[in-house]
Amino acid sequence: METSNSNRETILKSIRSNLPMVPVEHPGIPTFQRPAGDLKAMFEQHLKEAGGVAHDVGSVAEAESKIILLHPDAKVICSAVPEIAGTRLVETVRDPHELADVDVGVVRAQFGVAESGAVWLTQEDLVVDALGFLSQHLIVLLDPKQIVPDMHAAYHRVRLSETAFGCFMMGPSATADVEATLVHGAQGARSLNLFFL
Numbered sequence: 460m461e462t463s464n465s466n467r468e469t470i471l472k473s474i475r476s477n478l479p480m481v482p483v484e485h486p487g488i489p490t491f492q493r494p495a496g497d498l499k500a501m502f503e504q505h506l507k508e509a510g511g512v513a514h515d516v517g518s519v520a521e522a523e524s525k526i527i528l529l530h531p532d533a534k535v536i537c538s539a540v541p542e543i544a545g546t547r548l549v550e551t552v553r554d555p556h557e558l559a560d561v562d563v564g565v566v567r568a569q570f571g572v573a574e575s576g577a578v579w580l581t582q583e584d585l586v587v588d589a590l591g592f593l594s595q596h597l598i599v600l601l602d603p604k605q606i607v608p609d610m611h612a613a614y615h616r617v618r619l620s621e622t623a624f625g626c627f628m629m630g631p632s633a634t635a636d637v638e639a640t641l642v643h644g645a646q647g648a649r650s651l652n653l654f655f656l
Contacts, residue, residue, distance in 0.1 A: 488611070493608040493609065493612070498607075499606055502571050505573070505576030506629070508576065509575075510630040510633055510650075510651070511576065511650075511651040511652070511653055512650075512653070513653045513655065514652060514655065516654040516655060519656070522654050525652075526543070526598055529596075530563050532562075533562035534546070534560075535560050535563070536562065536564075537549050537561045537563070537594065538564075538565040539565060539567070539585055539586045539590055540567045545563070547561070549586040549590055550586060552586075552587050555587055555588070555593070558594070561594045561595065562596060563594060563595070563597075564590045564597050564598070566590065566591060567599070568584065568599050568601045568628075570601075570607055570613065571601050571607070571653075572609065572613045573607065574608065575627075577613075577627040577629035578627070578628055579613065579616070579617065579625065579626075579627055580599075580626055580627075580628055581624060581625040582622050582625070585624075591647070591648070592646075593647075596648055596652070597628075597631070597648040597651045598653075599651060599652070599653045600654050600656045601655060602656070603655045613627075628651070630651050631649055631651045632644055632645055633645070
C-alpha cells in the first residue's frame, strides 16, 4: 500500500507542478448547421427507427382511450403525470421494487431531439427513476413544440445542476448481443409509445 500511495503522491505532485500559469479558457462550442425541415416529422422518423411509435393525441381523454387500446390487458398503469391518473400514483411508491409489476408507465418528457428521436427525462419527470425502466410498456407525453433539432441544442436545455438524474431515452429497450438478433425489452420497457400532447 505504501508504494501505491507514494506513486500516487509522485504523480499528483508532478501534475500540480506543471499546471499552466495562466488560466486557459474552455474551447468555444461552434454553432452547427441545423437540419432543415419539419422537426416533428424528423423526430417521428427517428423514433420509429429506434422501435418507438408516435401518435397525435388531441386531448387527455383521447390519450387515456389510446392507452387502453394499446394495452387492453394492463392491470397496473403507473402515472407520473397529473393529466392521467392510471391505477397507481407514482407519488405513493416508497421503494423502486414496488414498480416491478407495472404494466404501463406514463411520463412526460421535457423535450425531444429531432436528429435521434430521443426524449429527455429527469428524476423530476419520472418521480421514481425506476419507472422508466421497470415498466413493461412506456407511454411518453411530449409537447411537439418542445422538439429541438439536434444534440447540440439539447445540451443547451439540459440542466444537470437542477436534477440528481437525467437520461436521453430513445425507443424501447433493445439489444442485439446474442446472435445479432434484435430483441426489445431485454433491459427495460418492451415498447415505447409517444403521445404528442
